[in-house]
Structure formats: structure tokens, C-alpha cells
Amino acid sequence: MRRPTTCARFLIWLIVILGCLAAGGAPVARESAQSGAPAERHSVWVHPPEVGRDREAVRAFVEQCRRAHIETIILLVKGMNGEIYWPSQRFSAAVVKGYESFDLLRELGAAARPHGIKVHAWLVDFVEGLNSPALKAHPEWAQLNHAGGTTGTETLGKRKRPYPYVWMCPARRPGYTDQWLLPMIEELAKNPAVDGIHHDYIRYPGDVAPDSFCFCDYCLTHIPRYAMLAYETRSSERYDVDVRQERVEANWWTDPTMLPSTYSKAERRERADFLLNGRTIPGGPPDVRYFFYDYRVEQIDRFAREVHELVKKVNPKLEISAAVFKNPVQSARFIGQQWHRWNEWIDIYTPMTYRSHFAGSFESYLDHLEETTRRQLEWTRHGRPLEAGIATTYLYREELQPFEDMNDAIETLRDLQSSVQDAQAAQRQLNAAVYVLEGASGDARQAREMAMKRLVAAHDRLQKRLAPLAPDTAKTLAQLVKAAEEASPEQQATAVAGLSAELANVRADLPPGFCPPEKLARAIDAARRAKPDGIVIFAASSLKREKLWPALEKAFAK
Ligand SMILES: [Zn+2]
Known part of the structure; x- marks a missing residue:
């Protein structure tokens, strides 16, 4: 072949560069009718109760999503306790009661598809419950700490609450990953109602000590082997x-x-x-811990890769999305989740840029949300669509704090109840007393008085916001607080239980305006300033509780 002239070589070079820009410059996306620019994607995380348990309820829910311009429903199908919401034959022991006969995915898929709404099957990947079928059948699949205990032996928080979940080892083969999780995902991929697989908890534990897992027998052998020490x-x-x-x-x-x-x-x-x-x-x-962290990243990467290979083999059209922590560089170190390197295996990123992961005020959150989203697009080199994740509840930290404080005081009062029956209850009482008094004196009576004071103070704060919006509800609540305050030590348990139940009712059905809708609109706008490919909202249940569906309809109509 004749060697190209300088001019021809320049032209070839130009064509190659332009071709690269066209191919890599922007992910494939739908275009909006008017502007020709890619349309903003809209998704929502959905828990099964929100969808309902009969055809009418499912249709009504899909209609709500359609009104809010949602294009992807991310439906929870495997929860924190390892429970599943589809009528699996192979994993029948894990199916939630009622969902063997009601095929939620089929009903939702049938209702959503005519509107062009996709359904992603959302799995809590590596977590199981203390009594889940997987753990009962294979306790050796669990992650272990240096003492040989599962995450279920850890405690959380100042009151040292027992951690109620067991994280399974992602590395061990044969083990949880290849014997339980991948076969489940294969079943879902073959389900005609499913348009995508959604990863959640695709990582190591983060709130129970990140540096404590996994030291199971398999990992003790394979960490040094991986690094060839x-x-x-x-x-x-x-x-x-x-x-x-x-x-x-x-x-x-x-x-x-x-x-x-x-x-x-x-x-x-x-x-x-x-x-x-x-x-x-x-x-x-x-520095040996460098290899420990790298090994964990490798295990999670391997799982993401295996799911990609499996799912695309079943059906290349299926999408894979992933809920990930906000900073992939830091989460690589703390939870083995180096997600900005997953462009090959993940089709859509849905980072959880929730306000609960940011320390400052609402105003500073808006700035940090924009900045973080911008950085995420940089980290992933715009290689895949990225939807900024916003959780509604945490936007209302200020408004909802009195509920948290009241519940905290109620929980403390329960722990401190006078008739302590067993050693565990005695330990709870002591923990609660130390927690309230912020000291080791552990005087239960004094702690009870203090907790009641906190309860009343939090209630006063709640009344200021609640009373103008829902006077009758506020009145009922005030009476119950008064009753708890005036109850004798013997009657206090009953009074506190009544108050707790009513408080939960109020929280589950807040009056419109209690959570100002403009905060949601401002958060969405802040994320938009970073130009992500879309917005994903956590969650349908909180949109309902906090009366925010109308605000979302408006925000997504733009
Ligand atoms: Zn392990």
C-alpha cells in the first residue's frame, strides 16, 4: 500500500479523532423532542408494599409513576433479610408469604410496559437476616471477623444495639455468591417482566467496622494468595x-x-x-493492609463482572444498574466498592447522594450535591449514564428531627422499664442509662427522668410545626405525651406504647406541607446543575408519607 501523504494522514487523524468524540462523548440516550438534547432520565426506588397486592393497586401505582414522568421503577425483590418477592421454585424458602401466589413482577411488568416504563429488579446483594434460609443451610458462607463472629455478633451505636443482619462472604467459592446470589439473578434475568438488574449493597459492610471483615477461613488463605505474599x-x-x-x-x-x-x-x-x-x-x-483492601475491591469487581456476563448472556438487552456510595475512591478503601472502574459491567449508575451522607446544613448540601455529582461524572469519565440519587426523607432533617428525638427517648424509656426480667434486659437498661446520662453512673431512675424530659422537649418542637397544619392530630399527640409524663412507674410502659403507636401513625401520614416541597425541587435543581444523565428518587414510600408526589410531578415535568 502506498504511504499516505502528510495531508492524507492529517485527514485520517482528524476522522479518527472525530469518530472517537462521537462514540465516547456522550452515552446513548433518548433525545427530547424539542431540543434534540438527551432527555433527563427519571427513576424511583420502590418497596413492594407501595405497588400493592392486586391488579387495580398495581395499575394505580404505575399511573402515579407515569404522572411523575418516571421511566424506570426499581422494585425491591430481595431485601435485607434475604427475603424475596418473586415466586421462585428453587428459593421457595425465601419467598415472602403472599408472594408465592401473587406474581408481583409479572403484574407490575404488564402494567408498566404499555407506558414505556421499565422495571429493574433490585437486590440487596450480600446481606441476609439472622434466621434466613441461606444462612441456616450454609452458616459457613457468612463473613467472619477476627474473633470468628459474623456481623450478627456486632453491636451498633452508643446504645450498643445488636446488629440484626449477617453479611455473606463475596469471595468464598463455592459459597454465597456462586451458589445463591448468581442463580437468583439468573432466574430474574430469565423473567420476561424484568428489564434490568439493580445492585444494592454491592460491597462490604460499612457501619459495622469496615476493617473487620472478612477473615473467614477462605479469605485468611486467599488474601495472601491473591497478593502472592x-x-x-x-x-x-x-x-x-x-x-x-x-x-x-x-x-x-x-x-x-x-x-x-x-x-x-x-x-x-x-x-x-x-x-x-x-x-x-x-x-x-x-502496609500489608493495602493487599487486604485490594483483595476486597477485587471480590466486588469480580461479582459485578460475573453478573454482567451472566445477565448479558441470558438477554443482551437487559440493563444493569447499581446503587453506589457517593465517593468511589473512598468507598474502595472502606467497603471495597471502587465503582468508577465499573463502566464495562454497569449500564447505569445511581449513586446515593443522599443528604444523610453529607454533614452540613441544607444549603451546604445543595452545593455539595452539585459538586459531588460533577466529580462522579469526572470519575466515571461520562462513560455510562449516571442518575443523581436523592432521598426525600433526609432533605427534611430539620423538620423530622423531633420525631427522631421522640422515638429515641421512647426507646430509652422502654429499655429503662423497672421490671427487668433477664440478663439481656439488664444490659439494655444499663446501656440506656449510660447513654442518657452520658456517664457510667447507670442510675435507672435518674435516666428515666432525663429521658422523659427529652421526650417532652422534642414534643414541644414537633408541636410548633404540626399544630398549625393538623390541629386535631397535634391535640391527640399532646394528650398522649401528658399521659406518659404523668403515669406511675407501673403504668408508664402502657402509656409509652400508646404514644409510640400514635407517633408512628402521624409519621406515616404527615399533613401536606409538613415537608416543604420546595426543598425537594431545590435539591433536584442543584443536582441538575452538574448535568447528570438523570435523577433517581428514594423512595416511593417516602414520597407518599411526605406528600411529595405532586412536587415530583412538577419537577420532572420540566
Ligand atoms: Zn471471607
């Missing part, structure tokens, strides 16, 4: 660092044996300690 051939031969360079870490490539010869015989606690606090080079920094 020792040879498997001639495994008894050990090599010291050959010190040729002055800087001690600079000798890492002299092939020292990084895994201590005693490792395989050591106890779980010692091996976990080496993996977190060990040094690859004697005299160097404690």
Missing part, C-alpha cells in the same frame, strides 16, 4: 530482604517472603492482625 512451590523456603537500597521499602523487589512461616498455623486473630497491621518489609511501614 509467598510461593506455593517450595513453600518452606524463606527469603530475607536483600538490602541493596538505602530506603528500606526500595528493596521490595528483591523477592523477600512476606508471609511469616508461622502464618498457616497461627490463630484467626493473629492472622487477621498480620493482614491488617503486618509489614511487607521488616522495618518498613505497616
